Amino acid sequence: MTVEFVIKGGRVIDASGESFADVVVRDGEIVGVGPDLSAARTIDAAGCVVAPGLVDLHTHLREPGKEEAETVESGSRAAALGGYTAVLAMPNTTPAIDCASVVRDVQELGRRAACDVEVAGAITVGRAGEQLSPMGEMADLGVRIFTDDGTGVQDIRLMRRALEYAKGLGVTLAQHCEVSELSAGTCMHEGAVSSRLGMPGQPAEAEELMVMRDIALARMTGARMHFLHLSTAGSVAMVAGAKAAGLPVTCEAAPHHFTLTDECVESFDAVFKVHPPLRTAGDVDAVRAGLVSGSIDAIATDHAPHPAHEKERPFDEAPPGMLGLEYALALALTELGMDIADVLALLSWRPAAIAGIADTHGAIAVGRPANLCVIDPNHDWTIDGSGGASRSSNVPYVGRTVRGKVRHTIHRGAPTVLDYELQK
Numbered sequence: 001m002t003v004e005f006v007i008k009g010g011r012v013i014d015a016s017g018e019s020f021a022d023v024v025v026r027d028g029e030i031v032g033v034g035p036d037l038s039a040a041r042t043i044d045a046a047g048c049v050v051a052p053g054l055v056d057l058h059t060h061l062r063e064p065g066k067e068e069a070e071t072v073e074s075g076s077r078a079a080a081l082g083g084y085t086a087v088l089a090m091p092n093t094t095p096a097i098d099c100a101s102v103v104r105d106v107q108e109l110g111r112r113a114a115c116d117v118e119v120a121g122a123i124t125v126g127r128a129g130e131q132l133s134p135m136g137e138m139a140d141l142g143v144r145i146f147t148d149d150g151t152g153v154q155d156i157r158l159m160r161r162a163l164e165y166a167k168g169l170g171v172t173l174a175q176h177c178e179v180s181e182l183s184a185g186t187c188m189h190e191g192a193v194s195s196r197l198g199m200p201g202q203p204a205e206a207e208e209l210m211v212m213r214d215i216a217l218a219r220m221t222g223a224r225m226h227f228l229h230l231s232t233a234g235s236v237a238m239v240a241g242a243k244a245a246g247l248p249v250t251c252e253a254a255p256h257h258f259t260l261t262d263e264c265v266e267s268f269d270a271v272f273k274v275h276p277p278l279r280t281a282g283d284v285d286a287v288r289a290g291l292v293s294g295s296i297d298a299i300a301t302d303h304a305p306h307p308a309h310e311k312e313r314p315f316d317e318a319p320p321g322m323l324g325l326e327y328a329l330a331l332a333l334t335e336l337g338m339d340i341a342d343v344l345a346l347l348s349w350r351p352a353a354i355a356g357i358a359d360t361h362g363a364i365a366v367g368r369p370a371n372l373c374v375i376d377p378n379h380d381w382t383i384d385g386s387g388g389a390s391r392s393s394n395v396p397y398v399g400r401t402v403r404g405k406v407r408h409t410i411h412r413g414a415p416t417v418l419d420y421e422l423q424k
């Protein structure tokens, strides 16, 4: 049976520009984009922006091993509510996604999910930083990004070898930049606030030394490097410099690093504990400026669910991480002062290109899979602490009023969200 509908009355925006147009979807594919189109069923988009589905480069889905916190199913539903049609699942699961069999398991779970689930593989076996993982067998299954996220690869020689293999395989290595000699035993940013609170802090240099090192390794090997969740002014400046020098590097920033500062930790609420830590107002300004200028390629959520009983532990003992999938778009629209088209570049087509899925995501054109989201840019709402579709509720933005909400999400031609409600 043919399934056909038209998304009607919206402002269509993608990398090629914008126009007021209707979008007809038939059997999973975009079959028409233009004025005054009709179909058996109409999905209203009056007053809304019709955009390519969002793509998250940094999602912790916690499966296998930590299903209490999140599953592929629950995380993908949170993603759909946030406007995402694809997420990159991080490999710091239990066991780690470090070989073909675990990749296959997560891909299988992803086939039933509410968005595409791309899988990132670990760089080292068990993410232990000692021995290279079998990247080739994972690349054969379609893995395009490798990372030990949650921790950075500390051994310089091993990282060099990993980059050499990655270059041969045509894949990207993504680094969590944190030098363990400066970060071990710390739980927040080192600065005036940590001194006042008497908490062990990690300096900005814990991140910046690894950014500096890996820029050098990218130069040396010619391999593609992606820098995860950059949080300091120095890191943003170094990556901008590496790009200006023509190196094949990209980077992302997380919503919490452009909206929250280390002063939040004064509450001693572990909902504000995250790695890398919340930094100073100056760092937040630099991350914002990097997003505006394009030196930062993408906004990536680092959606990191943790069960309430773990986040309720004392600050220094609680696990790091915060939810992001349902809030990233609204926070970006509200806080960055950018045109919506530029925000969409950061959330959709640029991350789609980095993830290697630009053939299926990031554009609205006839013949392409219908991965779309429809945003009401004037919808004001207040973030509550429920965590939405996630199994966890570690939301650091509770009580904040934001502008812009995802009204509909279409994943491969199937509505996953209609009029703000999950369909799947």
Ligand code: DOR
Pocket (backbone or CB within 6 Å): 060, 092, 149, 150, 151, 176, 273, 274, 275, 276, 302, 304, 305, 319, 320, 321, 322
């Ligand atoms: O805060 C974080 N939480 N940072 C990471 O890099 C890992 C993540 C997690 O898995 O909880």
